[in-house]
Amino acid sequence: MPTADWKIKELTPGQLSERSGVAVSALHFYEREGLISSRRTSGNQRRYTRETLRRVAFIRISQRVGIPLSDIRGALDRLPEGRTPTRRDWETLSTAWREDLDERITQLVRLRDNLTGCIGCGCLSLGSCKLVNEYDRLGAEGPGARVLDVHLNCPEPGRNGCDDSLSALPESRDSLCSQLADPDSPTASAC
Numbered sequence: 001m002p003t004a005d006w007k008i009k010e011l012t013p014g015q016l017s018e019r020s021g022v023a024v025s026a027l028h029f030y031e032r033e034g035l036i037s038s039r040r041t042s043g044n045q046r047r048y049t050r051e052t053l054r055r056v057a058f059i060r061i062s063q064r065v066g067i068p069l070s071d072i073r074g075a076l077d078r079l080p081e082g083r084t085p086t087r088r089d090w091e092t093l094s095t096a097w098r099e100d101l102d103e104r105i106t107q108l109v110r111l112r113d114n115l116t117g118c119i120g121c122g123c124l125s126l127g128s129c130k131l132v133n134e135y136d137r138l139g140a141e142g143p144g145a146r147v148l149d150v151h152l153n154c155p156e157p158g159r160n161g162c163d164d165s166l167s168a169l170p171e172s173r174d175s176l177c178s179q180l181a182d183p184d185s186p187t188a189s190a191c
């Protein structure tokens, strides 16, 4: 049975901690970082509005999937100050953040589906690297895992700065992408 009765409108740090499952020290950190706020009683005790539980849950779940605090703060900044956010307020936040979340989901799916093949990182440690990134030619384009970061993220050549770099690949982008996705392809079997 939670100590914070559901009818309570303001929570102590201990009550917020217990119901949210987040340590008081972490709540203080969130407050210092401007992610949540509290008022002080006449005895200088912190009190949090009940809606802070939703903010803390939002922060924790976002952190769990690897979203930086700065991005979480940017999203929460879209909520109103000084009043409990309405459903419409959360919808506004959600709509603005959807594109960013979609991009993260796309990156995670790409990572899941392609991490066993050559990702163009310059290590040249897999058999498929000879086909996809011979002599680390992709390194001339720039830093990072070029296949994951750029080539598989280029649905429209000419955008995202990946059009010029396509000529550096030994295969066309479509061919490369299909090889990486096909477990029976020569590229995949060379891994």
Ligand code: FES
Binding pocket: 117, 118, 119, 120, 121, 122, 123, 124, 125, 126, 128, 129, 133
């Ligand atoms: S996996 Fe690193 S260059 Fe191929």
